[in-house]
Amino acid sequence: xxxxxxxxxxxxxxxxxxxxxxxxxxxxxxxxxxxxxxxxxxxxxxxxxxxxxxxxxxxxxxxxxxxxxxxxxxxxxxxxxxxxxxxxxxxxxxxxxxxxxxxxxxxxxxxxxxxxxxxxxxxxxxxxxxxxxxxxxxxxxxxxxxxxxxxxxxxxxxxxxxxxxxxxxxxxxxxxxxxxxxxxxxxxxxxxxxxxxxxxxxxxxxxxxxxxxxxxxxxxxxxxxxxxxxxxxxxxxxxxxxxxxxxxxxxxxxxxxxxxxxxxxxxxxxxxxxxxxxxxxxxxxxxxxxxxxxxxxxxxxxxxxxxxxxxxx
Numbered sequence: 001x002x003x004x005x006x007x008x009x010x011x012x013x014x015x016x017x018x019x020x021x022x023x024x025x026x027x028x029x030x031x032x033x034x035x036x037x038x039x040x041x042x043x044x045x046x047x048x049x050x051x052x053x054x055x056x057x058x059x060x061x062x063x064x065x066x067x068x069x070x071x072x073x074x075x076x077x078x079x080x081x082x083x084x085x086x087x088x089x090x091x092x093x094x095x096x097x098x099x100x101x102x103x104x105x106x107x108x109x110x111x112x113x114x115x116x117x118x119x120x121x122x123x124x125x126x127x128x129x130x131x132x133x134x135x136x137x138x139x140x141x142x143x144x145x146x147x148x149x150x151x152x153x154x155x156x157x158x159x160x161x162x163x164x165x166x167x168x169x170x171x172x173x174x175x176x177x178x179x180x181x182x183x184x185x186x187x188x189x190x191x192x193x194x195x196x197x198x199x200x201x202x203x204x205x206x207x208x209x210x211x212x213x214x215x216x217x218x219x220x221x222x223x224x225x226x227x228x229x230x231x232x233x234x235x236x237x238x239x240x241x242x243x244x245x246x247x248x249x250x251x252x253x254x255x256x257x258x259x260x261x262x263x264x265x266x267x268x269x270x271x272x273x274x275x276x277x278x279x280x281x282x283x284x285x286x287x288x289x290x291x292x293x294x295x296x297x298x299x300x301x302x303x304x305x306x307x308x309x310x311x312x313x
Contacts, residue, residue: 084199089238139274195249235291
């Protein structure tokens, strides 16, 4: 019997979503009669330790995965469960994404105490979010909004809605749903109005490339439709060299789980203040090609200048 050590952040959401993924793996193991058991190893990341500064100021992508990947490379854990939206495009040598489980709802969610939609919020309403992507798209729709930095775990952010007198906060719907707090969502923000982060709602289960036994196990949990959609989004991210420091979003879908199904994607790059918002879309059977086409369209519209401006801010 092999004990597979599972690394994850120790936040309530990370532990919950990792527990759900492990439950799925346990079920697969039981059905196939495989000799595996699982042990959770909570790990504190740099992003978890720095809570008083916006993500765009402290390094962006990789903040919530580096220490976990180091433990994976060092053999302290055998797999790592991440929120896909935290994953940089480039992975360390020797590591790979072993599977992408079925994707949760990728949308952003508006949460407030008055059952108000974004359009119904009062002039100058204070909205809590730590995401440049969200704030740029909110400001593009409502330039009057006052964006307040909001860091901390999901339960902390919900408490701050009341304790800091905010009119609303914006969170990932997937996190609220995984925690069983879907009833806190006032309104879902459709991708046409607020494109999600690359990989939002999806999990990445990472492993060592050389661990054939674990790779074979993880392949049983992989969802082809989610994997292909996320692949297009991540190619887009990599080509634009995006991270938490820039307002960038993308959302891809596919009409079936067939390996040659059409993938359709829309991507977005914006000025941090929402004064400029560029979008482009493409479809095709090759996820990488779809991601490349959308990135190239946005670059031809001037996305490179917006990205440079955001990084220098």
